[in-house]
Amino acid sequence: xxxxxxxxxxxxxxxxxxxxxxxxxxxxxxxxxxxxxxxxxxxxxxxxxxxxxxxxxxxxxxxxxxxxxxxxxxxxxxxxxxxxxxxxxxxxxxxxxxxxxxxxxxxxxxxx
Amino acid sequence: xxxxxxxxxxxxxxxxxxxxxxxxxxxxxxxxxxxxxxxxxxxxxxxxxxxxxxxxxxxxxxxxxxxxxxxxxxxxxxxxxxxxxxxxxxxxxxxxxxxxxxxxxxxxxxxxxxx
Numbered sequence: 773x774x775x776x777x778x779x780x781x782x783x784x785x786x787x788x789x790x791x792x793x794x795x796x797x798x799x800x801x802x803x804x805x806x807x808x809x810x811x812x813x814x815x816x817x818x819x820x821x822x823x824x825x826x827x828x829x830x831x832x833x834x835x836x837x838x839x840x841x842x843x844x845x846x847x848x849x850x851x852x853x854x855x856x857x858x859x860x861x862x863x864x865x866x867x868x869x870x871x872x873x874x875x876x877x878x879x880x881x882x883x884x
Numbered sequence: 885x886x887x888x889x890x891x892x893x894x895x896x897x898x899x900x901x902x903x904x905x906x907x908x909x910x911x912x913x914x915x916x917x918x919x920x921x922x923x924x925x926x927x928x929x930x931x932x933x934x935x936x937x938x939x940x941x942x943x944x945x946x947x948x949x950x951x952x953x954x955x956x957x958x959x960x961x962x963x964x965x966x967x968x969x970x971x972x973x974x975x976x977x978x979x980x981x982x983x984x985x986x987x988x989x990x991x992x993x994x995x996x997x998x999x
Contacts, residue, residue, distance in 0.1 A: 803985055814888075814975060815927070815990040822985065860926050868940050870915055870982035874926030 778861060778878040786883050791848040793878040795861030796841075802864050804837055805872065806846050809858045818846075818859075853884045886910045888991035890976050896997045902964035905994045909958070909978030915939075917988070918951055918961050919975040927975055933959065966998045 779794045803822045807815040821828045834847040862872040889908040897903045919927035932940040935956040953959040973993040980986045
């Protein structure tokens with residue numbers, strides 16, 4: 773079963789614009805992670821945010837976490853054509869904290 | 885940089901045939917996962933190993949799927965017999981200690997098409 777839901781399902785922007793993707797989840801978590809997947813490829817880990825953190829940055833990525841709303845957002849600033857990919861949020865499972873539960877993903881297209 | 889290795893990258897098989905996928909995790913990673921990803925969806929866990937022991941196989945269709953990690957290093961996922969609905973990407977992942985928040989690293993995946 774899938775815990776998270778990403779919104780929007782698809783996003784198309786111009787190079788240089790910012791892209792924001794949202795993720796909502798259902799149960800309490802220890803941490804939330806964001807992954808990127810290029811078409812037909814494996815998943816690449818982007819960032820992990822712990823439940824006691826509210827914001828985290830990595831390069832052009834900014835992740836926020838609101839545990840009261842059970843939601844997270846991923847912001848990609850100054851997007852590039854190479855950012856075109858699917859982005860997934862993943863949360864741990866209370867019964868098995870080593871297990872990742874993924875959402876359906878947001879497909880981002882960055883037009884040059 | 886160390887990677888999770890998977891093979892084959894692509895596999896086409898006829899339904900009712902047997903198929904196997906192999907995974908070599910990052911050296912030293914005790915936790916190994918097999919995920920299945922249907923096109924357009926997020927990955928779903930099939931089985932999780934801690935060393936050679938199964939931690940979670942609640943979503944593994946045990947009538948046709950089996951997984952092993954005999955020496956606690958590399959792992960094999962087998963499907964027998966394959967069904968049309970098994971067409972998906974099978975992703976292997978590994979982690980040093982996920983319960984401590986260590987990153988879970990994924991391989992490039994094995995694409996399966998059942999015809």
